[in-house]
Amino acid sequence: MMAKQQTAFLWKVGAPAGQGVMTTGLLFSKLCAQSGGNVFDYAEYPSLIQGGHNTYEVLCSTSPVNNRAWQVDYLVCLDKVTLETHEHRLRSGSIVLFDPAAGKISPTGDYTIIALPLKELLAELKANSIMANMIALGASWALVGGQRKKLETLIAEQFGKKGAEIVKLNQNCADRGFETIVGNTTTTITFPWHKPEKTPIVLGGNDAFSLAAAAADCRFYASYPMTPSSSVLATLAAWQKMTDMVVRHAEDEVGVVSEALGASFAGVRAAVGTSGGGFALMTESLSYAGIGEIPLVVFLSQRPGPATGLPTWTEQGDLLFACYAGHGEFPKIVLAPGDVTEMVVLTKQAFDLADIYQTPVLVLSDKFLSESRMVLDSEVVERELSTPPEYGKTIRQVDELPYLRYKNTDDGISPRLIPGTPGTHYQANSYEHLEDSHTTEDPEERSMQVEKRLRKQATYLSNHWQMPSIEGSLERAEYIFVTWGSSKLVVSQARDMMDQPTAHIHFTHVYPMDREKVAALFAPNRHYVLVENNATGQFGTLLRSEAGVDIKHSIRKYDGRAFYSEEILAALESA
Amino acid sequence: MMDINPSSLDFTGYTPTWCAGCGNWGIGKGIELALKKQQLSPDRVIMLFDIGCSGNMNDFINAYAMHTLHGRALATAVGVKIANHKLPVLVTGGDGALYGEGGNHFLHACRGNHDLTVIVHDNSVYGLTTGQVSPTASKGKKSRSTPSGIIEQPVNPLLLALTQGATFVAQGFTAQLPQLAELITAGMQHKGLSIINVLQPCVTFNKENTYAYYIKNTYKLPEDHDKSNFSQALEQAQSVFKERFPLGILYETTRPTYQDELPQLASEALAERGRFEKSVSLLDNFK
Numbered sequence: 001m002m003a004k005q006q007t008a009f010l011w012k013v014g015a016p017a018g019q020g021v022m023t024t025g026l027l028f029s030k031l032c033a034q035s036g037g038n039v040f041d042y043a044e045y046p047s048l049i050q051g052g053h054n055t056y057e058v059l060c061s062t063s064p065v066n067n068r069a070w071q072v073d074y075l076v077c078l079d080k081v082t083l084e085t086h087e088h089r090l091r092s093g094s095i096v097l098f099d100p101a102a103g104k105i106s107p108t109g110d111y112t113i114i115a116l117p118l119k120e121l122l123a124e125l126k127a128n129s130i131m132a133n134m135i136a137l138g139a140s141w142a143l144v145g146g147q148r149k150k151l152e153t154l155i156a157e158q159f160g161k162k163g164a165e166i167v168k169l170n171q172n173c174a175d176r177g178f179e180t181i182v183g184n185t186t187t188t189i190t191f192p193w194h195k196p197e198k199t200p201i202v203l204g205g206n207d208a209f210s211l212a213a214a215a216a217d218c219r220f221y222a223s224y225p226m227t228p229s230s231s232v233l234a235t236l237a238a239w240q241k242m243t244d245m246v247v248r249h250a251e252d253e254v255g256v257v258s259e260a261l262g263a264s265f266a267g268v269r270a271a272v273g274t275s276g277g278g279f280a281l282m283t284e285s286l287s288y289a290g291i292g293e294i295p296l297v298v299f300l301s302q303r304p305g306p307a308t309g310l311p312t313w314t315e316q317g318d319l320l321f322a323c324y325a326g327h328g329e330f331p332k333i334v335l336a337p338g339d340v341t342e343m344v345v346l347t348k349q350a351f352d353l354a355d356i357y358q359t360p361v362l363v364l365s366d367k368f369l370s371e372s373r374m375v376l377d378s379e380v381v382e383r384e385l386s387t388p389p390e391y392g393k394t395i396r397q398v399d400e401l402p403y404l405r406y407k408n409t410d411d412g413i414s415p416r417l418i419p420g421t422p423g424t425h426y427q428a429n430s431y432e433h434l435e436d437s438h439t440t441e442d443p444e445e446r447s448m449q450v451e452k453r454l455r456k457q458a459t460y461l462s463n464h465w466q467m468p469s470i471e472g473s474l475e476r477a478e479y480i481f482v483t484w485g486s487s488k489l490v491v492s493q494a495r496d497m498m499d500q501p502t503a504h505i506h507f508t509h510v511y512p513m514d515r516e517k518v519a520a521l522f523a524p525n526r527h528y529v530l531v532e533n534n535a536t537g538q539f540g541t542l543l544r545s546e547a548g549v550d551i552k553h554s555i556r557k558y559d560g561r562a563f564y565s566e567e568i569l570a571a572l573e574s575a
Numbered sequence: 576m577m578d579i580n581p582s583s584l585d586f587t588g589y590t591p592t593w594c595a596g597c598g599n600w601g602i603g604k605g606i607e608l609a610l611k612k613q614q615l616s617p618d619r620v621i622m623l624f625d626i627g628c629s630g631n632m633n634d635f636i637n638a639y640a641m642h643t644l645h646g647r648a649l650a651t652a653v654g655v656k657i658a659n660h661k662l663p664v665l666v667t668g669g670d671g672a673l674y675g676e677g678g679n680h681f682l683h684a685c686r687g688n689h690d691l692t693v694i695v696h697d698n699s700v701y702g703l704t705t706g707q708v709s710p711t712a713s714k715g716k717k718s719r720s721t722p723s724g725i726i727e728q729p730v731n732p733l734l735l736a737l738t739q740g741a742t743f744v745a746q747g748f749t750a751q752l753p754q755l756a757e758l759i760t761a762g763m764q765h766k767g768l769s770i771i772n773v774l775q776p777c778v779t780f781n782k783e784n785t786y787a788y789y790i791k792n793t794y795k796l797p798e799d800h801d802k803s804n805f806s807q808a809l810e811q812a813q814s815v816f817k818e819r820f821p822l823g824i825l826y827e828t829t830r831p832t833y834q835d836e837l838p839q840l841a842s843e844a845l846a847e848r849g850r851f852e853k854s855v856s857l858l859d860n861f862k
């Protein structure tokens with residue numbers, strides 16, 4: 001029988017936590033990407049180290065992909081639970097790899113089960129049970145018609161550091177898995193695999209933040225581990241020897257942000273990373289950054305709250321908290337990348353804006369964006385990484401004495417002198433202060449400083465704020481989707497699946513926003529649909545208060561999972 | 576570049592607003608003497624002031640400075656020193672700030688042996704918020720927040736610092752200015768975390784821990800006290816439990832500082848170095 005041609009497929013592997021699913025998934029994704037597929041991959045796992053159910057899925061396509069897909073074409077079950085949990089996402093014709101020794105199953109759908117005798121093969125290979133993931137990897141690669149040799153080279157690359165013996169064992173297991181499937185041509189497909197012109201780069205949101213921070217001249221990063229931000233700490237820490245960045249795991253989030261402010265005052269670009277709970281602890285210091293006019297970049301990767309919430313799942317639930325965090329009134333800039341490329345671009349920009357406006361800049365992510373990996377256009381990324389930073393009015397010498405740290409200026413921005421510069425001194429004062437930085441309670445001086453600080457916001461709106469991006473024709477669209485942050489991904493995909501004309505307004509520079517310009521995008525009698533991964537429609541609230549725009553129709557999801565396009569389509573149909 | 580104006584390089588700032596007779600006057604003087612003795616100038620030192628009567632020194636002493644949040648001066652200083660380890664960094668704050676609100680930072684700064692000098696104004700009260708008990712208040716002390724007397728026993732700052740790993744631990748008394756200035760100088764000369772707990776009468780809100788009380792209950796460390804001997808230091812620090820307050824350097828040892836352990840700081844200060852320009856090569860990690 002002839003093998004079928006296929007242009008896209010979704011592969012998913014599941015196993016109990018601790019069984020190496022992350023490695024299998026990552027390697028499968030790399031095999032696909034290095035063989036010319038466009039991949040989008042994502043892992044889901046409970047907040048447990050052992051036990052619990054972990055999955056990794058890879059969507060691979062001939063054209064660029066920007067979200068997950070609902071239908072699973074290949075389900076690799078390292079246990080029975082995997083089949084039971086994901087059976088509802090199989091279609092007729094899906095293929096399931098399953099070890100009959102794992103227990104009795106009673107399939108309910110019209111899908112094909114291929115026996116993969118993992119237990120038997122492990123015994124034959126004298127390998128311990130964790131190696132089942134390598135057998136599954138090899139079997140999977142054979143199923144999608146991949147090149148056998150590729151397995152061997154990738155495994156050598158991946159495990160090289162662990163020694164020849166480990167490499168060989170992994171190669172043997174994978175190859176045995178491959179061989180078990182390869183004869184079975186009735187079920188294999190051919191995907192137009194090819195050697196890509198340039199080795200593709202596959203990045204997730206946290207990877208992108210880390211890269212862009214290093215490129216943006218960030219020299220101090222402090223954090224206290226909290227999912228889903230922790231991998232930034234690990235990545236930047238691993239790169240320290242090369243980048244010379246100082247990466248600190250401090251005692252708590254209050255210490256984290258205080259240290260970053262100290263480093264920033266003393267003249268280096270500094271950032272912190274956390275999730276909602278840790279960010280809550282940082283808010284007092286955010287306010288100090290506001291009045292002391294100390295640049296600071298905060299990476300806030302959201303997870304579902306309140307409190308400990310669902311630590312390893314996703315939500316866009318901290319938008320309003322981020323925008324309004326910190327006591328007192330001071331300017332703050334909140335950026336929300338919608339995909340991994342935007343994460344690179346906006347992180348670079350965040351560091352510039354923090355210096356230019358001498359105030360905190362927040363980069364919002366969420367578990368879905370932080371950990372979804374996609375193929376990026378390496379030219380765009382390289383260009384972005386190579387663009388030198390802009391430091392604004394940061395100065396290293398003074399031309400005039402007395403030096404006024406908080407000088408009242410037309411744009412609200414006062415030249416910021418790096419401490420240690422000879423001939424003068426000043427303080428970064430958390431109390432209200434005079435232009436020369438001494439403490440004051442004088443009503444006129446107070447008002448002047450309040451106005452000066454808030455003028456920076458107006459300057460930002462006219463010089464750096466960016467309008468939302470618009471796709472499709474706002475005039476002709478039957479539905480105009482409105483998104484911020486990671487819900488961009490599902491909407492782009494859903495629009496491709498719709499027959500009606502649609503448009504998409506996507507916000508990245510979410511706070512503050514230019515009231516008039518934003519309001520002008522919204523016409524009466526058009527159908528706007530706001531898509532948000534939260535329960536209360538926070539961006540809708542923000543649009544009402546910041547732009548006077550009221551969107552009536554919104555699609556929300558708050559079960560800890562990201563949207564599927566199918567859910568968007570279904571929600572529109574039932575509306 | 577403009578000429579340096581010598582008058583702007585004097586440490587004397589605004590006239591302090593402390594109560595007449597407050598122990599903070601002595602500490603302010605002690606710091607100024609120590610800075611001058613080391614021939615520093617306001618552009619060659621970074622000071623971190625916490626929030627409290629003590630921290631109000633921000634306007635009275637000239638220096639590159641941060642007047643931080645309550646309890647955060649020490650944590651903030653950790654970042655300052657990493658960013659520019661070439662400048663001396665001095666932290667001053669109250670006992671409420673450093674042992675209470677910022678207590679966790681205190682423990683971890685000791686562990687880390689960051690190269691900082693920390694002066695704690697120990698007045699057993701929250702001066703600025705009108706006299707509530709601080710963590711060093713004696714058990715049973717009555718105050719506005721503890722009308723029936725504080726239930727907890729006091730923190731022992733010296734023992735705390737010693738056991739958590741500070742490499743220089745001293746105690747001064749604000750009424751003994753020459754010794755205080757020497758302790759601050761020695762603390763700043765020491766490489767690593769220096770804790771100087773300073774007994775500081777609050778004449779307005781503390782009627783127990785007065786000058787007379789401390790004159791009676793302080794003592795000079797014995798001539799044969801060996802400050803390199805950890806057990807002897809622990810011994811002296813314990814006399815505080817018997818209301819006897821040793822004055823002088825209890826302990827000094829050498830251990831690599833946090834900054835010494837960072838290869839990134841081996842040559843220039845982080846703030847002075849050139850930018851990392853090879854970020855594109857990091858993309859290899861994602862191929």
Ligand SMILES: Cc1ncc(C[n+]2csc(CCOP(=O)(O)OP(=O)(O)O)c2C)c(N)n1
Pocket residue numbers: 626627628629630645668669670671672673696698700701702703704709
């Ligand atoms: C987060 C926070 N909580 C409370 C206060 C109010 N406050 C200001 S100073 C202070 C205590 C001061 O005591 P201490 O640190 O011992 O300094 P002292 O005034 O005795 O020198 C308090 C509670 C504050 N500024 N910030």
Ligand code: SF4
Pocket residue numbers: 592593594596597598599628629698702703776777778779780
């Ligand atoms: S209240 Fe006490 S600590 Fe504060 S200035 Fe007056 S005497 Fe000094």
Ligand SMILES: [Mg+2]
Pocket residue numbers: 627669670671696697698699700701702709
């Ligand atoms: Mg006090």
